[in-house]
Amino acid sequence: MKLVEGFDRQHRNFYFWFLVVMAFCSGLMLIAGFFEESPRNLPKLVRIALATLSLFAATASYLSIDRFDRSYPLVGLSSVVYAASLWAFGLPTALVLLIAIPSLVLSVLCLIFKGAADLTDKVD
Secondary structure, X not given: OEEEEOHHHHOHHHHHHHHHHHHHHHHHHHHHHHHOOOOOOOOHHHHHHHHHHHHHHHHHHHHHHHHOOXXXXXXXXXXXXXXXXXXXXXXXXXHHXXXXXXXXXXXXHHHHHHHHHOEEEEOO
């Protein structure tokens, strides 16, 4: 077994579907933001803005994922914005942090270490 670059290329299809589902859920949150009251007593404008930002981040990441060799930072940063939107709609803070912190840390590590963080195993 040998470690070679290519983890992101190998999992790109999963990233596409993950971003599609995230954008769909963000769109549903955007619609719900107009009608539902926030359990956190946030202003309606804040919830709508976070849902819109989450939808925009997921859509922009989906459209630009093919342009980058290492695409996990796009997925990770979209996950952080999505977690913030979930928090605005009432998800417990501990669960939001459980989503956001690993996504942010892995995205930063991927940006810092570049190719060294994009390893996968290859059978000889």
